[in-house]
Amino acid sequence: DYVSSLYYIKTECEFLRGNLEEAEKIFGLAIAKAKNAMGRLKFYELMMRIHLTSNKFTEVLRLAKEALALYDIDLPYDDPKQMQDFADRELNAVETLLAGQTLEALHDAPPHGSQELESCFAILFRVWTLAFLGGNLPTMNFAGLKIVSLTAEKGADKYSSFGYIVYGMIESGNENYSAAYDFGMLAMGVNRRFNNIGAVPP
Numbered sequence: 001d002y003v004s005s006l007y008y009i010k011t012e013c014e015f016l017r018g019n020l021e022e023a024e025k026i027f028g029l030a031i032a033k034a035k036n037a038m039g040r041l042k043f044y045e046l047m048m049r050i051h052l053t054s055n056k057f058t059e060v061l062r063l064a065k066e067a068l069a070l071y072d073i074d075l076p077y078d079d080p081k082q083m084q085d086f087a088d089r090e091l092n093a094v095e096t097l098l099a100g101q102t103l104e105a106l107h108d109a110p111p112h113g114s115q116e117l118e119s120c121f122a123i124l125f126r127v128w129t130l131a132f133l134g135g136n137l138p139t140m141n142f143a144g145l146k147i148v149s150l151t152a153e154k155g156a157d158k159y160s161s162f163g164y165i166v167y168g169m170i171e172s173g174n175e176n177y178s179a180a181y182d183f184g185m186l187a188m189g190v191n192r193r194f195n196n197i198g199a200v201p202p
Contacts, residue, residue: 004030004039008046015050023050037070041119048126057130064127071120073146075127075139083138090145094167097152103182106164107189112155121147121159128166141170161191 007030014023027047034040044067051059065075076082098106112118124143131139144166151160168183 004034007033008042011043011046020050020054038116040070041067041116045119045122048123057133061127061130064123067123068120077131077136077139080138083142087138087142087145090142090149091170094145094148094152097149103186106186109151109156112157114154117150117154118157121150121157125159125162141166156190158194158196161187161194161196164190
């Protein structure tokens with residue numbers, strides 16, 4: 001809506017002026033006044049990008065945790081044991097969801113068509129990148145696996161290929177090299193479908 005657009009532009013302008021404190025204040029107001037999850041997600045994505053430019057990785061993860069909670073996804077990134085438990089459970093969920101599905105079916109899965117889910121996938125991708133930079137393996141695995149499970153449950157996204165890369169890396173680590181190769185090839189095919197050159201590991 002018109003008011004949200006003004007808040008969004010004002011937040012960007014304050015950041016470009018170098019006034020991060022004011023940008024954060026406007027962000028807080030915008031989140032409080034947003035009418036729905038989609039409106040809030042738009043501002044979360046903006047502030048995450050702003051903090052990334054300042055190398056405030058912990059703050060970006062904090063915002064990601066708040067944003068993902070809108071999807072009922074918990075992200076205890078600062079609790080290694082709990083995060084490992086979450087990653088293990090997500091791996092089990094992915095293996096169950098993928099059981100019996102062919103690589104061809106996964107490759108041709110229809111897009112989900114949801115703007116909200118599009119934001120969710122993008123946030124998970126950013127979480128993986130931040131976790132990689134911080135050496136947080138459980139959070140890396142969880143973020144990538146959650147992309148795979150969302151793809152299996154809701155439909156394909158431009159970041160689905162990245163989820164398959166992460167799953168292939170996990171399979172390789174478990175010495176399941178044939179599966180790792182298959183999912184690497186699947187990731188390449190899905191990436192060509194969506195032409196998302198950003199969906200590759202840093």
